[in-house]
Amino acid sequence: MAIIKIKNLRKVYKTHKREAGLFNAVKSLFVRHYETKHALKGISFEVQKGEIVGFIGPNGAGKSTTIKVISGVLFPTEGEVNVLGFTPWKDRVKYVENIGVVFGQKPQLVWDLPPIDSYHLNKDIYGIPEKVFNKRLNYMIKLLDIGDFIKTPARDLSLGERMKCKLVAAMLHNPKLVFLDEPTIGLDVIAKDKLRDFIKDTNKRYGTTFIITTHDMQDIERLCKRIIIINHGEIVYDGNLKHIKSKALSSKVLDVKLLESKDHFKLKGCRVLKVGKYGMKIKVDTNVTSIKKVMDYLVDNYDFADLTISDPPIEEIIKKIYEK
Amino acid sequence: MRKYVGIIKSGFKVAIAYRFEFFVTLITAPISLIVFYFLWKSIFEYTGVGILQGFTFTEMVSYYLLNLVVGFFTWSRIERWMEEDIRYGHMIKDLLKPVNYFFQAFYFELGLSALGIVVQAIPFFIIGLVFFDLVMASWINIAFFVVSLLLAHILYFLISYIIGLTAFWFQRIEGLSRAKKPIIHFLSGGLIPLTFMPLMFQDISKFLPFQYIRFIPISFYLGKYELNSMFTLLAIQVIWVLLLYTLAHVMWNNAFKKFAGAGA
Structure with missing residues (x-):
């Protein structure tokens, strides 16, 4: 009603x-x-x-x-x-x-x-x-x-x-x-x-x-x-x-904890947000690439201890809508 | 009705919250009485007349005593509350309550006045009877006095409320509000009985609402009018209440439209 x-x-x-x-x-x-x-x-x-x-x-x-x-x-x-x-x-x-x-x-x-x-x-x-x-x-x-x-x-x-x-x-x-x-x-x-x-x-x-x-x-x-x-x-x-x-989300955030110090993460559709000695934060544009591809790339090139995949915070989504 | 009793109660509580202000009037009110007492005493002694503009000395003292008592019924500062509420947009809090704004304001101030009426006006009246030769009036005069006093209370409130409503258009009304008190005090006979004024002034006064706030109720008590004139004067007082209430009502409707139209 x-x-x-x-x-x-x-x-x-x-x-x-x-x-x-x-x-x-x-x-x-x-x-x-x-x-x-x-x-x-x-x-x-x-x-x-x-x-x-x-x-x-x-x-x-x-x-x-x-x-x-x-x-x-x-x-x-x-x-x-x-x-x-x-x-x-x-x-x-x-x-x-x-x-x-x-x-x-x-x-x-x-x-x-x-x-x-x-x-x-x-x-x-x-x-x-x-x-x-x-x-x-x-x-x-x-x-x-x-x-x-x-x-x-x-x-x-x-x-x-x-x-x-x-x-x-x-x-x-x-x-x-x-x-x-x-x-x-x-x-x-x-x-x-x-x-x-x-x-x-x-x-x-x-x-x-x-x-x-x-x-x-x-x-x-x-x-x-x-x-x-x-x-x-x-x-x-x-x-x-x-x-x-889900509609506004065309990206995911990957938080990777590394076992070794390594740089030069380069992959199409990915942007490194933060990089430390034993960790990095990567934003993945799912319109360009897929999570699977990024994972494969990580497994092939890195030795990592932990990995979290998360949505960007809701604030970011709202901001996007406001700016339209 | 329960609504309004609740509002009166909360006004009463606010009055108690401001008890310092209350104690101040407890001291200042008798002082003005003492000043007028000695002022008129010396005037009567100096002139050597028994009756001045229709008043004997005892009646004159009674006049100021009743003036003091009436004063506890006829005051209002509602325009100051309203100005603040309007200027800062706080009126919303009242508009969100299921009560008519006018009555909520009226009963709130009634609660505010109640303390002064109970703890000051009535004791002063008794003090007058005991110590100042205040004569107990006939029951008819007392009846007219009481009715007229209640109407006077409403009249004073209406004038203040209307001034308060002008804040919807002017935003700041401090000047108007400050001028209000002495002007009404003077025109209503709060400073000096209106019989001391020029005749033309007295004639004009009959058609203004102000003398009905102090001078008329007091004169009713003192038995200055015949029964016929008392009815006429009371009728005029009622007409003024109705007129001002209508004006307030019309103004409120426009004001609410303006307020609600502009967006608080």
Whole structure:
């Protein structure tokens, strides 16, 4: 069942621009140059219930704009959006009861109060029964390990602590649909792991649908089966993460540990990335040559102790797509 | 309803978080009362008149005492919160909650004011009764006073909220916000009873919302009007609330379109 249906979504901004300098600043008091920016150029996609979708793209690609439109705080210029049966920006108050949103870069807790007070506020606003509230809160406190600081005013928390607390605030009412805009920004490795586990667990337990934008490819690899890549306001890829890997992958990386020091590795379709005294890293272009040929060449010419073949990191694949 | 009780509670908690500011008013409020007490005492003694512009000395003291009490109901700094939220795009956090923005702002500030009302306004009222010859008004006058006070609270909030909404167009409204307080204070009779003003000023005041914030509720308590006039004045106060609420509503719809159109 598709819970998000988006058809031909367009968004045009009007912004004003001015050159640097005092004179231009004064001039802009009287004359303003407006510029139209096409943030979204007609994107369409659907999301099924229970999916975790990675929404990725370079800075300024239109990720946040899309999230804002679907969460009801931004009007599109054109297009149809249907989420859980609502047109988000028209029926805002009713609609937002069903969703949870975390903007990594914006404060969402009551700044002067400890997070626990924000949670109680949410309990009242969303009308969560006391029992359910306590159960969910305890579950999340345990899973995210935030028990130590939910009684400290939000302004005194660190970035990572606040992020985890924000996530809890957005999830207390058990929303069917959750948007996370850069949820792992500024988190350490352990915190990132906890957050990802939490997302996975919630998805499994409640069938919650997640849409996650991130620049951290580890998030994507750990969480998402499906990714949507957006660039310059257009969707450039929408599909399986594995599929894009095999499709975009025309190369493999070979890591060879040698028993003897030898140089001059030369073979068509291969590029030496790194070479040490007892090892080297080779990138193989599988369009030109095959792994077998490279292996044969290695066996014939080298005495090696170990060999690993791996895909280039996902970052490289994404970079390739961005640059297209 | 539970939504709004929750919001009031969180406003109350924020007020407590800022308890230093609260203690400061605990000291400054009586000081202004003492200053006005001695100022008018010497004015009455110097002029040697029993009644000045319709006020006896005791009534004058009562006026400032009630002025102090009313002041705890009629204040708002919502425009400062709004300005910040709009300028930094933080308003998104409120828009993502299933509540009407106006009511959420209103109840939040009600929670903020609650502390002052409970811990200061009511004690000051009692202190007035006991130590400053404040007369206990007739129950009719008290009823008018209370209703008018609640409307005054809403009026003050509406004016601040409308100023806050202008931040959608102007971004920075610090100047407007700073000017607001003394202007309303003066025009509402917070500095001096409006009967001391020229007649033309008083006539114009009838058609402005400001005198309904302090002067009218206080005069109701002091029994300065006939029953008929009280009804008329209360009606005008209600009309002002409705007018400003409508204006705020229209402005919000446009502002939301602008905000949502420009992309937070």
